[in-house]
Amino acid sequence: MGKTDQLEPPHHCQLCNNRPSSAFRDLNAETLDTVSQLKTCAAFKKGQVMLHEGARPQGVYCIHKGKLKFYRLGSEGKEQIVRFATNGDLVGYRSILSDEPIGASVTALEDTFACYIPKSSFFEVIDQNPKFSLNLLQDSCHELGEAGKMITSLAQKTVRQRLAEIFLVLRATFGEDHEGYLDLKLTREEIANMVGTATESAIRLISELRSEGAIHTAGRRIKIEDPSTLRDLAAVVD
């Protein structure tokens, strides 16, 4: 379940376009070869769950192409989106390294291809290549900083401010398509689940931002019209 059969031709990590921006960026050719041989390919359709909160993953996924959301289920069963993953990101390593159950479910926001690296191979790479764990360390320290920002934002900003902020964050993370729309489609509910508010509230505030000219929407496609208004609104400090 979850992992489907190989849909993409498996290719060598050495040739992967994502490598420079991934945790594998500094792996030597030899280790890279080991990984390449031990990995398998996995495809996830839009909406499909990659990892389940509370589970014990037996390996990590390296996202080849796609977009995923990480979310925790609150006491009322409401999703709280805590972060995203896309090309080059490693998924599932946190749980394996801290030896704890997975803290957040991971679901594909669009059709996604990933490479699966079994736990044992993953640890092998860590042992063989100290630079690798250092890169992971770097990445997770960066994530910790982002989490701190999110905490402060949730604790101190109004829903309106957080909403404005989220659009800027999404643009920075996923970029824009050729028409200037955010390169990511989310339902209003998912937006609410990021911002930490009720779906209705999110809808109302999105309409407000739209009528104020800060953003433009076409169904689920969202275009940022006026970034500086959003920045002012969000009271972005850093």
Next chain:
Amino acid sequence: MGKTDQLEPPHHCQLCNNRPSSAFRDLNAETLDTVSQLKTCAAFKKGQVMLHEGARPQGVYCIHKGKLKFYRLGSEGKEQIVRFATNGDLVGYRSILSDEPIGASVTALEDTFACYIPKSSFFEVIDQNPKFSLNLLQDSCHELGEAGKMITSLAQKTVRQRLAEIFLVLRATFGEDHEGYLDLKLTREEIANMVGTATESAIRLISELRSEGAIHTAGRRIKIEDPSTLRDLAAVVD
């Protein structure tokens, strides 16, 4: 500034009681020796700032004895406490490793003694001892999990629920003194800054919990009378 002169006799890391629970837990004798020789001692009085948000630390602190709060300043200048540190915790390494400015200020909640390890020595240890960076990685992955919990809590729970939760978290982190009071004194404002609410709201809700018999307060000293009521209230999932 910040770091004061040596007030404690510098002792060898090998003999440090905190070592088993610190990131140095698996260091070999040789590396430990290097660290010991390069570290200096630092003392911080209650209320003194150890690290300033936005700064570039030139080393890391290993807390020998004391308690500190990590906090970010929101747009309105309001403190948001994001986590704590106590005996055996390493402070400042996140910023050094991700090569970013410090994300949160760190201030002593009580008189604190720490060992200061310069950046260069810190990296030396990392290079010499791969197990060390793996431990750090483990710790930061654990922290990431905690941050995710905090995010969900802030986004989905009411202030009342978060307050109940915080008391349980504080007990788990700092324990109780011989009389059963939390071994940590915080102002109502600091509690509000953890929970992410106005000071007045925190005060009101603390009074409620007290009159409901869930907690007992004596000035800034707080005793948990009825953990299960708090757990129910907080709707703790995991």
Next chain:
DNA sequence: AGCCATAAATGATTTTTATCAGGAAGGCTC
């Protein structure tokens, strides 16, 4: 292309939380 389920939008209302204001108590300094 049309149908159906799902999502989005909007209004009315309640609940929660913040803000403002004033007074009481506590803790720290001299």
Next chain:
DNA sequence: GAGCCTTCCTGATAAAAATCATTTATGGCT
């Protein structure tokens, strides 16, 4: 230990956000 400043507490009010109820629109599917 007197005095003072900070923190704590309480009440009143305002603002923000959640909830509930319906209508309208949309996008996914056959």
